Structures are given as structure tokens and as C-alpha cells.
Amino acid sequence: MRSRAVRGVLLAYLTGVVALAIVVVTDKRHMAFSLAVRPAMPGVVVKPGHDGCQRRIDVEESFDSITILPAAYYHPVPRLSVRVLDHASRRPLASGFLGDGHPENKVTPIGIRPAVPKGRSIDLCIRDVGRWKVGLFSSGPNDNEPSYATIDGHVQAADILIDFQRPPRTALSLVPDIFRRAALFHPRWVGAWTFWVLLGLLLLVVPALLCLALRAAQNRPPGREAPE
């Protein structure tokens, strides 16, 4: 018969796994990928009729909207037209539009149609089609090699803060992606398989080890009692 201590471990594990299951099933994630740009300042300023672009972006996952952080200098954000171009051929792939009335200094989503598929290298250009300038929050130029920002084709010492979004997916459905991503920038012997093995170890082998440890701990030498 199982000891109470073993039941305690199993109860803790079961509770933890159920809690985790609830989280991963209900937690929905929108982010396709990011450029890891810190919102240091509105460093890429685009005047009406001009283009600010972030070029040579790896499309790590398919996306159908972006978010930017625009400053409009005490105005609402001006109308913006977004174009997604193939980096090599400059062929248009998708476009989007931000209408009037959006408050500045807030993360602002812009829908993109059609969705841009994974695997391409793209340029994303934001044209100010309003009546006043917009400052796109950005940071230093080394945040996202080899991607770089331009205004009307002139390279800027900054990267634009753009996050790429897609329809929400549950954290559970992302697990294979999570393990694939975690294997990047690792020794070659580490792959997604490593994390599947570790998951199995942590969810099955570790509780077994702990149960065995507790059972062993309860087998006291005969004639000896625990201190009261």
C-alpha cells in the first residue's frame, strides 16, 4: 500500500500538473515574433508623405498584424499606410492601414492583408499619409542584426519597435514550437528532442524518484523512532 508521504508527492504533482494544464490551455498567445527592440525613444521620425522602413526582417512565423508604438507630438496618430515587401525583389506581399483617431504613445495594432508566410526576408514600410509627423519608438541600431531601419531609403542609427502578431494560439499548441525555439543557439547535440526527453523526465521520472526517496526514508532501521 502506498504511504501517505508518497500520496503527498502525487497529490502535489497532480495539483501542479492540473494547474499547468489549465494555464496552457487557456493562455492564448498572439506574438508571431519580435525584433527585440527596446522602446527607448521615438527615434525614427516620419514626416507626412515620407516612408520609414524596417528592412531585412526574417519572418520567423506567419503574421497578419503588427504593433507599433507611435508618438505624434500631442496629436492623435496620423493615418499610416503599411506595405510589406519582399526584401530581395521589392515585390509587394501585403499591406495595411491605420485610420484616424488613435491615441499616441500606446501600443497600436495594424492589420495586414494577406497574412505574410513564414520563411521570407521582408521589408516593412510605414508611410505617413496624414498631416503631421509621427515618431516611431525605436532603439539603437544593433538590436536586431541584420535588420535595419531607413527613412526614404536612408539608413538610420536605430531599429523600429515592431512586434508581429498572428491569430491567438494556446500555449499548449505552441509546445513543439517552444522546444524548437529553445534549441537554437545551443550546442549541436541539443535539439527539440532534448526538451521532449526532459519534459518526460520531469513529469514522470522525477516524481517516481521522489516517491522512491520518500519510501526509502520511511524504512527506518528497526527499533528506532523518529524524534517527537
Add this chain to the structure above:
Amino acid sequence: MRKVPRPLLLLLGAVLAFVVAWSLFVPPLQVPDEQAHYGYVQSLVEKHKRPKGGGRNTPRQLSTEEEAAGLHSRAFTIIQNPHEKPPWSAAAEARWRAAARALDGGGRSNVRNLGTQAINPPLYYLYEAIPYELASGGDFFDRLYAMRLFSGLLMLVTAVAGWLVVGEFVGDARLLQLAGASVVALQPMTTFISSGVNPDAAFDALIGLVIWLSVRTLLRGLAWRRAAALVALMIGAALVKGTALLFLPAVAFALLVPVWRARRELLRSAIVGRAALVAGGCALVAAVALFASRGGGGQVDHAYPKSLAEAREFVSYLLRFWLPHKPPFTRDFPVLRTFPPYSVYIKTSWASFGWLETRFPEAVYPLFALVSLSTFAGAAVALKRRLFRIPGAVLLFFALMLFPLLLGLGWLEYRELVTLKYGIRIQGRYLLPLMPITGVAVAAALTLLRDRRRELAAGLVVGGMAVLQILSLAMVAGRFYA
């Protein structure tokens, strides 16, 4: 040779699984100051000397190889930027591989400045030089992850130390020993830090053993081999972090109490001789700590208040830090706008991963505070009811381990806040070397329960710590990879 107890062996198996998971799952350089600690080892191996640095105001200048790896993996830009992620595409990794190939094995020896980490003593870095050298035929990430796994082995020592410390109090009650030890061995922050390149891995392990030998000395009397081992461990700890100095009063106390107890049986000259030996050992540890950490000059501008006004201000700072009610204070320190015992010592010792930015939802932390308080309150009740025995001298030793550390950390933070110069940011993980004391408290608190409930509670403690690790790893997954 004594056989390793089976429960400990099995516990170590579980610890090893978590160590490997943390080592491999956390993205490169996302353990606090890992880039500087790596650079230190690189400097030792490639240039055969300790790196330059010492001040916060001089920017770190890592090797070309490490800068390239950090740049391509976005390791530096995602630090404390929880909404931004590392690259998720194989193309980014391929670009890094091309850049690394272009270095043709070079770019490793030009570590020019490591900031405050440069003043750290070298022992841990010499230890980490072994995997660096073993993996030196590989690329940057081969070496980094080899170093992480090697560092993680120290977590096993920490776990053993926890087992030994708790064992001093529970006799043959292995269940209590296992429950107490699991709190040390499966603590998520200790595992996370130990499984990265960070000298706290060695420091936690060494101080754990120091606590064990000190407690053993207090419980069983002075044995010279044990005392020598204790001084050797303290020298080892001093060669890892200068903070070891803050534990010196407690260790001196542990060594002097048996001398005091034996005063009636010994000649005066023998008492004086033994006390002198203890003092000499402590002086040696202090000298090693100060020499190895270059006088601690890179951590704080001066070691004690230089005027009455400064002392008063420091006391005022401490009162504001520790009291919920805030007496008036002339300076506005951000940390004091919160209730720091909770926001610092509870939150960042339980679960604050990455560069402190990877945390559970705020609502979880009051639970951690409640568990912490209940544990120590339960232990106090168990002591009062004499269900669990800890001699007064050992309690005093525990206090002497804790309070100088708190005072020292308070002083470092206070001077940092005044000067904004040295980069100390007070964190709960600096208390983790004392986790074996928490293990004892857990074992004591469990004695409040009768046999059946105690068994269940012990199982819940052991399983709960493991589950906390899994939830923590899940949170890391959400932070970096989803």
C-alpha cells in the same frame, strides 16, 4: 567508507534532472551577469590572468566572440525587457554560425573590461575553466552550456549540504531529513542560478557545508580535523565571493563556543592557545577574502559609516527598509517605496528568473510570503513545545549567519543608492546560501503534525518543491519562447 543514504541518492537524481533542464532551457546569457562571469573564465583561460574592470561606470567590453554570440542571439537586448524575445528562426542561428566561422577560432582573448564582476575572487572561475577548456574545440555555445552543466553539479553539493545540516537535528527520522533537504535541493532560484554560469553556485554549496560543519561543531564539540575543514571551506568561500566575510562572526562563534564550554577542563594556556588558533584561522579567512576580492573596492566605496550623520542616515534607511510604517527620510530611494522585506527578500528569493524580470503573476507572491512565515512560525512553535530541539548556541549561530548578511547587504545597497556607482541591486538570492537553515525550519515545523499528517505533509513539501520548479520552467518558456 559510508554508504550514501538511498533517499539522498534518489533526491540527487531528481536534482540532476532539474539542473539539466535549467541549464539547457534558459536562453544564453539570461542568468544574472552571466556574460561577465563567462568573460572572466575566458580571460583566465585565454589570457591567463584575471580580467580588468571594477566599476559600474565603465562599460563591459567582452570578447569579440562573446559580443557576436550575444548580438546574434539578442542576449543583451532582451535583458529585463519581458515583452521582447530571442530570435526564433534558424536563419538567425545560421548567421551567427557564419559570423563565428569568420572569427576562425579567434576573438576570444580580447576581454577588456568586465565591470563589477572583475573584482570577484577567482576560485569558481578556475573551476569553470575546466569545462571551458574541455569544450574549447567547440563554439561559444558549446562552451557556455558545458560550463552551465558543470556549474550545475555544484547544486548537488548544495543539496547534500542541506541533507547533512537537517540530519544534525532529526536523528534517524529520514522523512523529516528528506523533507527539509528537499527545500534546499529543489529550491527553484538556487537551481536556476546554480545551473547558469554564476559564482553563487559554488558559494551556496560552500556555505551550505560551512553551516553543516559549524552546527556539527556546536553540537558535538571541537575536533581539529573538522575545524580545519571548516576554515578550509571558509577560505574556499572567500575565494569565491568576498561576501564570505559576513559569515565570519558566525563561524568564529561556532569554533569558540566549544572552547568556552571546555574552559573548566583545560589549562588556561590551552584555552588561550585554542582561542588564538581560532582567531588565527578567522584572520586568515578575512585576509584571503580581502586579498582575493581586491579589498572589495568594486562593490562599495567604503565599508562602514564615516560619520555620525552617515550612521544615522543608514539606520534610518534600515528602519524604512524593514518597517511597514515609514519614518521620515530625506532621500527617495525607489526600493523604499515598496515594503522591501516582501518585494525584495520574498519575491526575488522564491521566483525571479532571467534578469529578475521573469516572475509569476503578482497574486502568487503573497502565497510564498505566507508559506515562508508559516514555516518559521511553525518551527518556533515546535521549538517552544520542545517537539524539536535546537540548542540555544545553534540558534544564535543561525542568527549570526543571517543578521550580518542582512546588515552587509543593506549597507551595500544603501551606498549604491547614494552613489549610483557600484551596481549592487539587493536581491533575495543573496540569502540563498542560508537555505539549509530553512530546511531545518521545515523539518521543525513538520514535527507539529502527528505521524500520519506529518507523512502526508512531508510528501507535499517534497512534491510541492518539484512542482514549483516545473511551473517556474513553464514560466521561463512563456517568457522567452512563446
